[in-house]
Amino acid sequence: MAGIDDIRSQFNNELKHASDLDKLQLLETSYLGRNGKINALLAEMKSKTPEERKSYGQEINELKQSLTLQITQLKTLLSTRKDQGGDVDVTLPGTVYPKGSIHLVSIAIEEISRIYEKIGFIRTSYPEVEYEFFSFESLNMPKSHAARDDFETSFIDAPVHSKWGKMLLTPHTSSGQVREMWRVGKPPIRMINIAKTYRPNWDATHTPMFFQFEGLCVDEGINITHLKGTLDHFVKEYFGSDIEGRLRPHHFQFTEPSFEVDVTCTVCKGTTKVEGAKCKVCKSGWLELGGTGMVHPNVLKAGKIDPKKYSGWAFGFGVERVIMMKYGIDDIRNYYAGDIRFLEQF
Amino acid sequence: MNIKITHNWLLEYLETDATPVEIQKYLSLCGPSVESVEKTDDGDYVYEIEITSNRIDSASVFGIALECQAILPMFGKKAKLILNPLDKYRFADVETRHASSLQVTIKDPSLCSRFSAVVLDNVKTIPSPDFIQERLRAIGIKVINNVVDVSNYLMVSFGQPTHVFDFDKIGKHTMIMRESKKGELIVTLDGKKVELPGGDIVIEDGNGELIDLCGIMGGLNSSFTDKTKRVLLFVQTYNKQLIRRTSMLTGQRTIAATYFEKGLDEERVETTLSYGVELLKSYANAQVTSVVTDIQSKKYSPRTISFSLSEINYKIGVNIEPKQVQRILTSLGFGVQSSGSKYTVTVPSFRQYDVEIVEDIVEEIARIYGYHNLPNHLSPATYVKQPKAFEDLFVYQNKIKTYLKHIGLNEVLNYSMISLEMIEGLDLKPSDHLFLSNVMSEEIKYLRTTLLPSLIKNIKTNEGRKDQLKLFELAKVYERREGDLPEEKYKLGIAVTTSYEDLKGVVEALLQELHIQESLFTSSDNSYCSSIQTTLIIKGKTVGTLGKLKTQYKDKNNLSSECFIAELDFDTLISHARTISTYQPLHPFAIIKLDHTVTFDKKITFEMFKNRAFKKSKLLQKLDVVDRFKDKITVRMYFSSPTHNITEADAKKELQACAR
Structure with a gap:
């Protein structure tokens, strides 16, 4: 049977080899555990004389305390070393996860939809290939109107419909106005229609296909202040609370009165100056957003709604236009060229 | 159209104390937009002014003078016509x-x-x-x-x-x-x-x-x-x-x-x-x-428009003083007669093509009064029900786009019109396509009946720009119908350059995301794909085909890498989508996992093996492919019973039944 001193020197030896926390745990168990060496020494107590017992007991106790202390100290040391150890370059990149992208226009469409959804407007979907009736006649644009000629509208080579006229690619989302009036039957109408639109125009600043978003509100007692307030709300939600909207007189066949909406230049914030120089983006601190107006009585009539009882407002803005204004991404030709270097940035 | 006039020229017709900069600002708010005002060397000022198509009457020095006469007094400026050429030159x-x-x-x-x-x-x-x-x-x-x-x-x-x-x-x-x-x-x-x-x-x-x-x-x-x-x-x-x-x-x-x-x-x-x-x-x-x-050949007989003041105020949204109405219309050249709150206005000949109805009068009064003077009100709150079809369309479009983005695909948007060359690139029939009669470029003449030619073109465009391409587009195709507008159907098109397994993985992951559990992949014979292709069927409805682009078409489209393509019918896909999967109650009993290696050939496909296994064993809960090597595939099968613990021996018996 090993004596107290043997156990101590044995322990000191083994402690030197306890190079990690797992080994130290084993060492601790073999000395301080229930079946450990300390408890084995205590079991020897009964073979001692009553006189010896007191000092023997004291010695074991001291040994136990000393072992416990040494183990605790080493444990602290090893734990610290473990947390600090290793030669990992923490500046290296982590595991790479797939990163795809959503098209810039899809992102804007979601942003716009959400803003209008919160104030009770529902998003709809109407044909992109339309008849003249929905794109023009119903919108108070007579046959002779310039927008209806070959230079402004893309026509489809198809038989002319006896009732609805020629087939075309819708040049604006306004073609959905009368369709929505027919669908609902009776006001209220709160529509937001976001869709592809087409015009035969392809150059540095135009693409033959582009997106518009159309708002239409028809109800009893709708007046110009409602149009103005709703647009101002959109402008602040989309561009920021420091951006103002304003209306200027304009002309469209399907609204009366008609307006053009300007917003505070998003670059110079309306100051016309950027770092002391003249703002290159805007004229006089304002940027044109698009067209709007009070729904023309003839359009309501075409929608089978009584213009004496109901009134409304409508607007149609370019999705690419608001993206350019908000994010400054103005090379519109890249939008639909399918270049991965453009797409994957969003 | 834009016109240019000078300030001194304007003063020939107008007496005013407004400066050129004030004129620019106030006219832009209430009338024609003055895009710039610049001083000349002679000390005159040049205005560049945008004229809307209905107001060609104002596209002149005299026209702008009339606008000034109406607008400037609203801003506290003096403005009076001193020469009316319409009266003077006869x-x-x-x-x-x-x-x-x-x-x-x-x-x-x-x-x-x-x-x-x-x-x-x-x-x-x-x-x-x-x-x-x-x-x-x-x-x-x-x-x-x-x-x-x-x-x-x-x-x-x-x-x-x-x-x-x-x-x-x-x-x-x-x-x-x-x-x-x-x-x-x-x-x-x-x-x-x-x-x-x-x-x-x-x-x-x-x-x-x-x-x-x-x-x-x-x-x-x-x-x-x-x-x-x-x-x-x-x-x-x-x-x-x-x-x-x-x-x-x-x-x-x-x-x-x-x-x-x-x-x-x-x-x-x-x-x-x-x-x-x-x-x-x-x-x-x-x-x-x-x-x-x-x-x-045609002489203008003066048009009159009658209205009441309350009608005007109702449409504008604020109350405008009768005196103001009188002044605004007179200064613009309208004849005004009123009795009480009833007005009759005579439209001058130079506004005959523009002012026809009371709304036109509303516009004249409101714009001169100043849109900036009107308060902002949100449109009154009301509830309009969005049809379920519209809601599903937009909710799932967004969900699918977002999901595909997160698993590493890039969304692309292409023109709806394609070229004859692109149609021929997949041997499609030109006669199936609607086309533009006033085409501005042969590149965008035909309306797409499938998204694939555009996606193949995208792959071609991006060769050399990125090692692996994974693109998708969610857009309408246009199927011609006799005597009617074409049917516009949303399709989800995917094109990758990685592998067939990768493409199929994308489709399967999407099915999982949409919690569609009843899908089935069957053999198919789509003409653009090689023999590596399959058709996705959900509850008996064909959703679309995915596969490897045939070498013939790869060459015809000048692709240097292999291309794997899928096109799914969006409406069919989302009609089976669910917000969550069918819930499986949890049970405390053991699950026994067994691996089993099978050799497959043309006669017995994995799909057939799987279907048979589930039919033969009631205890089979799940079956995964864990390894594949040549024609050998190792599947892991999970057996358990919701009512009691099964033994490994029970599971092995089940496996034998499945594999037989």
Whole structure:
């Protein structure tokens, strides 16, 4: 049977080899555990004389305390070393996860939809290939109107419909106005229609296909202040609370009165100056957003709604236009060229 | 269209204390948008002003003066018309003689709503007086000589283009106005030989020569030169549609055409010709030697519009004082009669094509009152139900796009129109496609019936830009229908350059994301794909095919890498989508996992093995592919019972039953 001193020197030896926390745990168990060496020494107590017992007991106790202390100290040391150890370059990149992208226009469409959804407007979907009736006649644009000629509208080579006229690619989302009036039957109408639109125009600043978003509100007692307030709300939600909207007189066949909406230049914030120089983006601190107006009585009539009882407002803005204004991404030709270097940035 | 005028020119008609910058600001808010104001070297100011198509009456110095008279007082500025040319310059005041005469025949009165002309003799061609030269130069019009300058000066003053002929070059002093025949030729003033599309307004002289492409540009053969002694001052209004058509078809987008195509006021013809005579008398020493020819096929009978003040206020949303209404309309040239709150307004001839209904009056009052003075109100809250079909369409579009993005795909948006070459690139039938009749580029002629040609083109475009391409597009295709609009169907197209397994993984992951559990992949024989292809079927409905692009088409589209393509019918896909999967109750009993390696061949596919396994074993809960090597596949099968613990022996028995 090993004596107290043997156990101590044995322990000191083994402690030197306890190079990690797992080994130290084993060492601790073999000395301080229930079946450990300390408890084995205590079991020897009964073979001692009553006189010896007191000092023997004291010695074991001291040994136990000393072992416990040494183990605790080493444990602290090893734990610290473990947390600090290793030669990992923490500046290296982590595991790479797939990163795809959503098209810039899809992102804007979601942003716009959400803003209008919160104030009770529902998003709809109407044909992109339309008849003249929905794109023009119903919108108070007579046959002779310039927008209806070959230079402004893309026509489809198809038989002319006896009732609805020629087939075309819708040049604006306004073609959905009368369709929505027919669908609902009776006001209220709160529509937001976001869709592809087409015009035969392809150059540095135009693409033959582009997106518009159309708002239409028809109800009893709708007046110009409602149009103005709703647009101002959109402008602040989309561009920021420091951006103002304003209306200027304009002309469209399907609204009366008609307006053009300007917003505070998003670059110079309306100051016309950027770092002391003249703002290159805007004229006089304002940027044109698009067209709007009070729904023309003839359009309501075409929608089978009584213009004496109901009134409304409508607007149609370019999705690419608001993206350019908000994010400054103005090379519109890249939008639909399918270049991965453009797409994957969003 | 944009016009330019100068401040001093404006002051000829208007007395005001507003500065040019104030005029710019206030006009832009309430009337025509003044895009810039710039000071000239002579101390004058040049305004560049945008004119909307309905307000061609305001596209002149006088027109802007009228707008100023209405708008500036709203901002506390003085503004008063000091010269009204409509009252001052009348035919009655033109002294006429009978020494010369012009014979005129108008074949169709619908070509020209008013025709006026007068002969002036002894014209002396010299430089214009300084004020005309300075004003024209300031607004960017080339100064030539007194006669040509007067013609331009008239146009800017009143917005009415004029033309000056050399009277002695007009064969037999005879003009026959008619529609052109297709293919007729005329050499215009600028020396260009123009082949006429037919149906254009032209003038033929007594010798059968074309001497004017009306409303666009005069003929070179009859034009005024510095040797001309007798001139014909020529002022008309034309059929606007015909002018626009000719201008667009011949590419002659002259300034005159941009005026005439918007429809000019017949009454201003009189003002313009009369003032023109006065200017030519003063600055070219000319004398009138004929009577004024004046043929008017259509005379304006003044329109009246009646309304009540409350109607106006209801539409604008604020209450406007009767005094204000009176002042605004009068200053714009309307005649106003009122009794109590009832008004009757007479529309002046220069607004006859623009102001027709009470809403037009609302616009005039509201804009001058100032849109900036109106409060902002959100439209009153109400509930409109969004049809489920619309809701699903947009919710799932967004969900699918977002999911595909997160698993590493890039969304692309392509034109809805494609080229014949792209159609042939997949041996599709051109006759299945709708196409544009007025095509501007062969690249965008046909409406897509599938997204795949566009996606294949995208892969081609991006070769060399990225090692692996994974693209998707969610867009409509257009399937032609007899006697109706095409059916517009949303498709989800995917194209990757990685592998068939990768493409199938994307589709399967998407099915999982949409919690579609009843999907089935069957053999298929789509013509664009090699034998590596499969068709996705959900509850018996075909959703679409995915597979490897046939080598033949890979070559035809000049692709250097392999391409794997899928096209799924969006509506069918989302009709089976669910928000969450069917819930499987949890149970505490053991799950025994067993691996099993199977050799597959054409006769027994994995799909068949799987289906049979689930049919044979009630305890089989799940089956995964954990390894594949050549034709050997290791599957891991999970067995358990929801009612009791099974033993490994039980599981092995089940496995044997499955694998047999």
